[in-house]
Amino acid sequence: MVTAYDVAKRAGVSMGTVSRYLTGNGYVGESTRARIASAVDELGYIPNRAAASLTTKNTGLLGFVVSDLRNPFTAEIASALSRNARLHGYGLVLADSMNDAAISVEAVESMRAHGVDGLIVTPPESPELNEALRRAAAVTPIVGIGLRTDPMVTDLVSSDTRTGARDAVTHLLELGHRRICFIGSNSMASGRYRGYEDALTQAGIAVNSELVVLGDLNRSAGYQALLQVMTLDDPPTAVFTANDAVALGVIQAAHSVHLDVPSDLSVVGYDDVDLAAHSVPPLTTVAQPMAAMGQAAVELLVKRLQGSDRDAGPEQIVLPVQLIVRHSTGPAMDRKH
Amino acid sequence: MVTAYDVAKRAGVSMGTVSRYLTGNGYVGESTRARIASAVDELGYIPNRAAASLTTKNTGLLGFVVSDLRNPFTAEIASALSRNARLHGYGLVLADSMNDAAISVEAVESMRAHGVDGLIVTPPESPELNEALRRAAAVTPIVGIGLRTDPMVTDLVSSDTRTGARDAVTHLLELGHRRICFIGSNSMASGRYRGYEDALTQAGIAVNSELVVLGDLNRSAGYQALLQVMTLDDPPTAVFTANDAVALGVIQAAHSVHLDVPSDLSVVGYDDVDLAAHSVPPLTTVAQPMAAMGQAAVELLVKRLQGSDRDAGPEQIVLPVQLIVRHSTGPAMDRKH
DNA sequence: CTGTTAGCGCTTTCAG
């Protein structure tokens, strides 16, 4: 292995000088600089960051504990993180927890052992993880992406779900829909539900609990939910769902009962997964700015790492979301005939 | 920061003993062991692997330079790598090159600087990368996933593309198709094309160059290609494409000219991307064993790292591929009427 | 079974 010492010897200088050259701390004469430079590449020298970290206390590594890499959503965030970490001179250590709390905790510890300078985490799902993060936060800046941790020990990057949902429902309202169904997860406190309420309220329409169905967030849940609401005396003409999977299930259910989307029923999803653009009809949905979220997360972390606000209180960044109108939504039809 | 020294002090032993306890090398008495154990967790001690690496020469880190994380394909491999690395006690450093050769090279160097014990790389696309890998290979075991590097310096994990393609075409043949079109990329040397040839030859059918169209591997290329072959005097009744995107384009084109899939035209794709299961009709396609490939890559690397065959010649693992029959293929129809 | 003692490769004072 070629070390800084070898470089020093070859360039005829001391190790201290080589180090100053490499780190950019302290002066190095013009000609010395040149000699070191050529020694470096003649030898193919690559500095050992682990050794450096021993004195500098940082490894140049950022950790990312991701809930599920196979989700295109988080994969895109991971991609953005990799890119932005690189742009700031950091490497990225990745651990896919596959939605398993125990693995997440293990991953956080492992990353601490590897001395990551900062940590990025997507949806902290469990008390144990929260606890592990709390411990880690004492040593290392952490930023969460997406959901908020319970005791909010970390910085947070999220998107403006509530506004996104409001926009989606407003879009439906503007198309003339009045009976708009919400199919979502169990939390009425979710931004998606609140945005739905906001839009209706703003339009002077009361929320009708018959039109709100809460359950799992997958295709079959959407399928069932739609069949259920269509049995109402006065069924909805549009539905807003908490995610695209549900929306796709809704569309499928609609077809199964010979309802055309969008002429008989408009549906808007949430997330803009890959599938959304290719469903039939292509899905109107709300896209989260994944790349921007990844970038914001890295920048937040780097600011903590390099800035003076190392110990400032938790910060939160909320990014705007975008309604993407495709072909699953259309004008409300008069149900009379 | 709490160090091994603190633990030693608290447990009333020497650092050497703590080290032996931690690494498992050498004997540590029962009671001593217990005292160290409690000191460790009272203090919340986490060993510093970077420091350890200084003497052990390994960091417990595996590097993964991925061609494009947003491809569900490689994302799944990344997920498998993360999982298997963890199972073997390694962390995973990830760099998404976004198909950029310069970034790939930079990533390889960065990983060397971080001292990864081994490197995993998906499709080495450029001469520069090949060169960087060649340099790195002198120091670190490398395994490629997918394509082969030009001078084959690295171990390789791939899937049996040729057989997969042959199976796909044979499936079409068994359905009675005789005029089967191949839509693929520019390389006739590709396994996919060769598998197509194999199957036809085996069935005693000559390859008809009219039915082979080579070009880009995306949706619109597939769309165009189909339109083109359908203008032949005797158009194909089935098409085998080099990937799912192309297949989806083909289906779209078929619909646009009022051809029903599969009754008028059968189509089979390659890759089994997420979309494939959800297209209309769901796509018959060939799935690569991504998870198995990730696992094989890690195991190959770990074997090099821990085994005695550190310097054995390059090894190659070819994993079997699986034809997934869905609904885009059906019996050949007589074109007479 | 356990303590002592050299380093590992690099950064960082501190003198020159």
Place this chain on the structure above:
DNA sequence: CTGAAAGCGCTAACAG
């Protein structure tokens, strides 16, 4: 502007 020297946290002989 540059050299010398003292560690950083840990492991690996080597004695005992």
